[in-house]
Amino acid sequence: MLDLASLTELLAQPQKIIITTHHKPDGDAMGSSLGLYNYLIQQGHHAKVITPTDYPEFLSWMPGNEEVIIYTENVEQSELLIAAADLIFCVDFNSLSRINEVGELVGKSEAYKVMIDHHLEPEDFDDYRHWNINACAAAQLVYDFIVNELKQPELINKDVATCLYTGIMTDSASFRLPNTTSEVHRIVADLIDAGAVNWRIHELVYNSASENRLRFLGHCLSNCLEVLPEFNTAIISVTKADLDKYDVNTGDTEGIVNYALSIASIRLAAFIVERNDKVKLSLRSKGEFPANEICKKYFNGGGHRNAAGGASTDSLQGVVSKLKLILPEYKKLLIQ
Structure with a gap:
């Protein structure tokens, strides 16, 4: 040393x-x-x-x-x-x-x-x-x-x-x-x-986004956003076909999860995207909610309390379903 x-x-x-x-x-x-x-x-x-x-x-x-x-x-x-x-x-x-x-x-x-x-x-x-x-x-x-x-x-x-x-x-x-x-x-x-x-x-x-990036953001918010009010959670899930359609490049998905977190009452937001070889998951949370714990325990990842990430070899829908099944375990933290 x-x-x-x-x-x-x-x-x-x-x-x-x-x-x-x-x-x-x-x-x-x-x-x-x-x-x-x-x-x-x-x-x-x-x-x-x-x-x-x-x-x-x-x-x-x-x-x-x-x-x-x-x-x-x-x-x-x-x-x-x-x-x-x-x-x-x-x-x-x-x-x-x-x-x-x-x-x-x-x-x-x-x-x-x-x-x-x-x-x-x-x-x-x-x-x-x-x-x-x-x-x-x-x-x-x-x-x-x-x-x-x-x-x-x-x-x-x-x-x-x-x-x-x-x-x-x-x-x-x-x-x-x-x-x-x-x-x-x-x-x-x-x-x-x-x-x-x-x-x-x-x-x-x-303030240097491409037109494609802006249209992709609009697609995510209009067509890919799911709000689960009973858990104060919002999920945006994106397919590989979506990425191809909008010619998404490195960095174009940056920060999109924060739009879901900006909804009033939402305490946990997820951005889940289908890549070539795996599904990537980004979590953002408010207050004391442990986003990193979910990523470490269930999605082979980790990070900070309010900003964490993980990955899975399951299908996109499989990852979304798994996250939804986990939420009841954290309901007390999510609705307080």
Whole structure:
């Protein structure tokens, strides 16, 4: 294991560093990874971000994005870089299974591994851990790592600030979730002072949808939404045919579950979508309802209390039916 003094000593000299994050990266995954990347290159480190899969187009504007390597599109290059790395930063995930094939490469690597994450129950594959389940985003922890652990607040430049702001904004649902504390707002203020243009970031992330994406959203709300008032639950279920019809791309389903959660009295919302090889499930909840418990117990997943996900090899209708059968178990929490 590394202690902070040893890690600081390592980072005092240029290192070959890989930064990786979970598959199908979201705003926090890319924001925290690229924020860390833009910090490291200021010190002369040879840093690269490798993502296991592609990610939404609406995140491709962030500083440093042009240097990102997508593993599935650059397998040989990724393997060589990971094998040669001195340090590997594992950002916004805590299990090697979350990075697909990249997980095996990281597990075999002799590089020191640094985890920066806020999810429950981390695996013991890391040598140094900056971890806090109360953080609203991994990007918040990257900021804390740079400013409070490494004592280098002066290296939070405009590029770092822009990426970290994006991560915090997206993972806090635009600063609406309960873990958006006063400390988070102070961090965000610091990032704005460092050059993050908050209104512009919001425009680039939330107001850059394609026409197909908007029509797909309309279809989901008009034709795929089912409300179960007896359980204060709303479910949106989408078939593979729906995805094909609206030419749905990576990121186009992002945030749709929140529309179901926005209905008055709804405490649990589910977005269930049929993919090529499995059915994916995203849950969002309000208050103390444990969305992560349902995903972990019944759908091979996990996450946070109010935002969790899972997957199943059952049919789409099978997953919907299974979720409905589970709801009576949680009725007291759902109707309180």
